[in-house]
Amino acid sequence: MTDLMMILTPGKGTGLRFFPQGRSEGLWSVAYAIGAGGEAKLSKTVRLTVGQAITKFLINQWTERDGVERRLISSAAGIFGHGNLSGIGQGIYECGEGIPFYQPFHEQSMVHMAVAYARRSRRLSTMMCTASIGPGTANMFTGAAGATIQRVPVFLLTGDHYASRRQGVVLQQLEHATNYDYSVADGLRTVSAFYDKIMRPEQIIASLPEAMRVLSSPAEAGAVTLSVCQDTQCEAGDFPVELFEKRVWHVERRPAEASQIERVAEMLASARKPVIVTGGGVYYSEAEQELRAFAEAFGIPVVETVAGRSTMAGESPMAMGAMGIAGNFAANEVANQADLVLSIGTRLTDVATCSQTLFQNPDVRFASINVAGRDAIKLGAVSVLADARAGLEALGAAARERGLKPNDAWRSEAIAAVGQWKGTAEPTLVPEVGKAMTQAQALSIVNGRARANSYVVAAAGSLPGDVNKLWDTRDGKLVHLEFGFSCMTYEIPAGIGLVMAGEKNVYVCVGDGTYLMNPSDLLVAARERLKLTVCVFVNRGYQIIRGLQELTTAASFATEFRSQDNQGGMKGPYLDIDIAQNARSLGATVHTASTPDELQVALDEANGSAGLNVVVIEVDPHAVSVGTKYSFWDIAPPETSSNPDTRKVRAAYDERRAAEQRHYL
Numbered sequence: 090m091t092d093l094m095m096i097l098t099p100g101k102g103t104g105l106r107f108f109p110q111g112r113s114e115g116l117w118s119v120a121y122a123i124g125a126g127g128e129a130k131l132s133k134t135v136r137l138t139v140g141q142a143i144t145k146f147l148i149n150q151w152t153e154r155d156g157v158e159r160r161l162i163s164s165a166a167g168i169f170g171h172g173n174l175s176g177i178g179q180g181i182y183e184c185g186e187g188i189p190f191y192q193p194f195h196e197q198s199m200v201h202m203a204v205a206y207a208r209r210s211r212r213l214s215t216m217m218c219t220a221s222i223g224p225g226t227a228n229m230f231t232g233a234a235g236a237t238i239q240r241v242p243v244f245l246l247t248g249d250h251y252a253s254r255r256q257g258v259v260l261q262q263l264e265h266a267t268n269y270d271y272s273v274a275d276g277l278r279t280v281s282a283f284y285d286k287i288m289r290p291e292q293i294i295a296s297l298p299e300a301m302r303v304l305s306s307p308a309e310a311g312a313v314t315l316s317v318c319q320d321t322q323c324e325a326g327d328f329p330v331e332l333f334e335k336r337v338w339h340v341e342r343r344p345a346e347a348s349q350i351e352r353v354a355e356m357l358a359s360a361r362k363p364v365i366v367t368g369g370g371v372y373y374s375e376a377e378q379e380l381r382a383f384a385e386a387f388g389i390p391v392v393e394t395v396a397g398r399s400t401m402a403g404e405s406p407m408a409m410g411a412m413g414i415a416g417n418f419a420a421n422e423v424a425n426q427a428d429l430v431l432s433i434g435t436r437l438t439d440v441a442t443c444s445q446t447l448f449q450n451p452d453v454r455f456a457s458i459n460v461a462g463r464d465a466i467k468l469g470a471v472s473v474l475a476d477a478r479a480g481l482e483a484l485g486a487a488a489r490e491r492g493l494k495p496n497d498a499w500r501s502e503a504i505a506a507v508g509q510w511k512g513t514a515e516p517t518l519v520p521e522v523g524k525a526m527t528q529a530q531a532l533s534i535v536n537g538r539a540r541a542n543s544y545v546v547a548a549a550g551s552l553p554g555d556v557n558k559l560w561d562t563r564d565g566k567l568v569h570l571e572f573g574f575s576c577m578t579y580e581i582p583a584g585i586g587l588v589m590a591g592e593k594n595v596y597v598c599v600g601d602g603t604y605l606m607n608p609s610d611l612l613v614a615a616r617e618r619l620k621l622t623v624c625v626f627v628n629r630g631y632q633i634i635r636g637l638q639e640l641t642t643a644a645s646f647a648t649e650f651r652s653q654d655n656q657g658g659m660k661g662p663y664l665d666i667d668i669a670q671n672a673r674s675l676g677a678t679v680h681t682a683s684t685p686d687e688l689q690v691a692l693d694e695a696n697g698s699a700g701l702n703v704v705v706i707e708v709d710p711h712a713v714s715v716g717t718k719y720s721f722w723d724i725a726p727p728e729t730s731s732n733p734d735t736r737k738v739r740a741a742y743d744e745r746r747a748a749e750q751r752h753y754l
């Protein structure tokens with residue numbers, strides 16, 4: 090009998106046996122048995138467990154953009170339990186050569202770390218993260234949601250219950266009433282850009298390439314999750330050797346379609362007050378130079394979303410800084426007046442659009458450049474589906490062809506608005522002798538002392554807003570803000586992720602409430618001897634939320650860190666929390682500061698020291714930073730209340746919403 094005849098003969102008893110004992114047999118193997126030239130041959134196989142095979146596959150995946158190759162999965166992290174220790178865990182141990190392994194202290198933090206790493210790697214490289222079945226997997230949910238919301242690739246490997254079910258209900262199994270095959274891992278379906286459940290070894294041959302495609306796709310990236318049944322992880326299969334060969338995923342720079350470029354160029358040519366909104370997509374595309382050149386050549390002011398903050402870093406007359414609910418006056422003023430808004434690489438959430446109240450020119454029109462269709466059409470934009478850099482280059486060429494010239498009056502108005510904003514903001518940043526520092530003043534000192542070529546990190550509380558609004562990026566100090574998910578506890582692992590991605594000067598800014606939620610990853614930084622400075626701003630509460638409560642309900646409730654009074658109202662004195670001692674116990678060199686002088690000394694010491702430094706900064710609990718008239722954020726106050734002040738707040742909200750909120754279609 091020839092090999093071919095053997096292959097086409099169904100396996101004895103089991104028609105779909107998976108390469109048993111190293112031989113191809115049965116229907117399934119036919120695809121691998123017919124060579125490219127049509128000749129029949131047996132594919133060479135290698136016998137591995139699923140855990141080993143997944144790792145061996147992952148370490149051979151690369152991305153390539155503009156001719157530069159990088160590992161797609163450049164490191165691994167995991168917390169092991171019974172659901173992943175002997176399968177995936179052993180696989181990483183045995184087959185993970187060439188990539189480092191980081192041991193985190195919380196599954197959620199591990200994913201945050203991977204997100205920051207991937208963002209800094211401009212989505213061309215990321216980490217694999219593994220967690221055990223049940224609570225370990227559930228803990229990854231928050232990180233996964235953050236990744237998918239921000240369109241950032243992370244690869245998650247979770248444990249799952251037994252595929253065979255031979256051992257009965259496994260520890261931590263859900264036992265869903267109507268979907269008995271559901272596990273906790275299925276919860277990740279809702280927050281994953283790609284999800285698959287692996288119940289048989291051979292499934293990974295189809296699943297892994299698709300997972301890599303999504304992971305490396307600029308338009309589709311997010312959390313990519315494989316939940317692998319506990320028994321399947323340890324099962325051996327004979328996998329085709331081709332599965333483990335080096336594979337390079339080309340990351341496209343999607344070119345713009347000429348006709349759409351023409352339409353947008355036409356819109357630009359007829360606009361008197363154009364504005365560019367720059368988002369995270371500009372950063373991922375490495376389009377900063379093209380953006381600046383385009384804006385300066387045609388005199389178009391550029392306003393930055395939170396994810397796009399510092400894409401116009403450096404001196405430029407067209408850099409307006411942060412727009413939106415935590416934007417500055419200048420950026421919001423030009424956005425408010427714009428008759429053409431060209432948004433590039435942005436999701437345009439309510440944070441950017443001030444809940445659709447920011448663009449008030451009655452004739453405003455919208456255009457966009459975006460790789461993702463769902464973002465491209467937002468605000469009814471005429472959309473160019475393209476990579477940010479490719480789109481800007483094409484639009485620049487079309488605009489030059491039309492002889493587009495700056496509108497000098499508009500250009501001057503924009504420059505004047507920046508001057509006006511500085512004149513308002515800068516005096517508020519000077520500390521007053523004998524008064525507690527405000528957070529904004531302390532932040533301004535951190536900004537001044539931060540090294541050139543640095544990143545500041547912030548994510549939740551009042552700090553991301555203040556960094557967004559006030560961080561001076563003119564001398565190239567860059568910003569890494571997470572305000573898509575704005576997840577408390579992103580900050581410290583994100584700082585670690587940036588250092589892992591090669592950054593030397595990272596300043597994490599974190600509120601006391603967020604620090605207390607999970608400081609434990611300081612241990613990772615200490616153990617890995619990472620150079621990282623963490624500034625903890627102590628204002629004794631969830632003060633951003635207290636402020637929002639006051640604004641929307643005219644009362645505050647359970648948002649400060651106070652002891653109980655006798656009425657159970659938590660209105661007693663502030664709790665005495667020793668954050669310095671806590672940070673010291675986790676391996677940090679700690680500095681405390683409650684005056685500008687102390688803060689400067691602390692930051693100089695931190696800059697001069699090699700390892701992990703935590704600077705605990707005491708600030709005025711209730712001071713808020715300078716605002717602008719454009720900061721409407723649609724948080725509805727209660728429609729009825731026994732408190733007359735609450736009713737007044739609602740009436741003012743109704744009025745403003747009716748006057749300013751617009752549908753852009």
Ligand SMILES: Cc1ncc(C[n+]2csc(CCOP(=O)(O)OP(=O)(O)O)c2C)c(N)n1
Nearest residue numbers: 550551575577600601602603630631632633
């Ligand atoms: C995980 C998570 N839980 C809850 C929230 C809602 N939230 C946003 S900011 C905040 C308070 C943060 O407190 P802190 O870090 O002290 O910053 P501050 O508001 O005092 O500036 C809360 C509870 C969130 N963003 N993330």
Ligand SMILES: [Mg+2]
Nearest residue numbers: 600601602630
């Ligand atoms: Mg606080």
